[in-house]
Amino acid sequence: MKKWEILKTDRQKSAELAAATGLDAFVCDILQARGIDTPQRADAFFAEQTFDPYLLPDMDAAVERIQLAIDEQELICVYGDYDCDGITSTVLLYTYLQTMGAQVSYYIPDRDREGYGLNREAVAALAVQGVRLLVT
Numbered sequence: 001m002k003k004w005e006i007l008k009t010d011r012q013k014s015a016e017l018a019a020a021t022g023l024d025a026f027v028c029d030i031l032q033a034r035g036i037d038t039p040q041r042a043d044a045f046f047a048e049q050t051f052d053p054y055l056l057p058d059m060d061a062a063v064e065r066i067q068l069a070i071d072e073q074e075l076i077c078v079y080g081d082y083d084c085d086g087i088t089s090t091v092l093l094y095t096y097l098q099t100m101g102a103q104v105s106y107y108i109p110d111r112d113r114e115g116y117g118l119n120r121e122a123v124a125a126l127a128v129q130g131v132r133l134l135v136t
Contacts (some may be wrong), residue, residue, distance in 0.1 A: 007033040015040065069104045069133040077126050078106045079118065079136040093135065105131070 007072070014028040020039040021028070036045050053059050069076050076097060080090030090106050096102040109115070109122060118136060126134065 005084075009033055043076060053097045065133065066102075066135065070097070070100055073103050074132040075130045076133045076135060077100050077131040078104065079122075079126075079134050080106060080108045082108055082111045083114065105129075 004019055009029045009032045011025075011029075014032055017023070017028040017031065017037065017039065018025040021042050023031075023042065024132065028042075031042055031045065032046075036042055046078050066076070068074075078090050078094045078097070080086045087108065090108065094106045106120060107126060109117075114122060123134065
């Protein structure tokens with residue numbers, strides 16, 4: 001039988017780190033458990049975790065197309081996936097697009113009937129519903 005080993009953290013240090021960084025104290029507990037216990041170390045940790053999405057090929061064109069769809073009130077569909085990161089990313093993108101004023105819907109394929117990834121039938125059905133931009 002496995003036993004969880006939960007590292008003890010100093011709640012006062014977490015509170016101080018939270019005050020200095022603006023992070024939630026719970027996040028600071030996690031950072032502290034990883035040996036990240038100063039604002040400088042927290043900044044360095046998060047700097048290492050960031051990625052410039054414009055390094056991806058054609059990201060500028062994708063952003064322009066999405067902005068055009070928002071401006072023209074085209075129906076955008078976020079086509080997600082049924083696993084935990086697929087659902088999470090679908091919710092994040094859907095919510096962001098909604099706050100930007102987009103006409104947005106989402107689609108999560110049925111695992112048993114449709115399998116993994118895009119499928120022609122779903123894309124065709126979304127087009128019939130008026131979707132003009134599919135983001136996946």
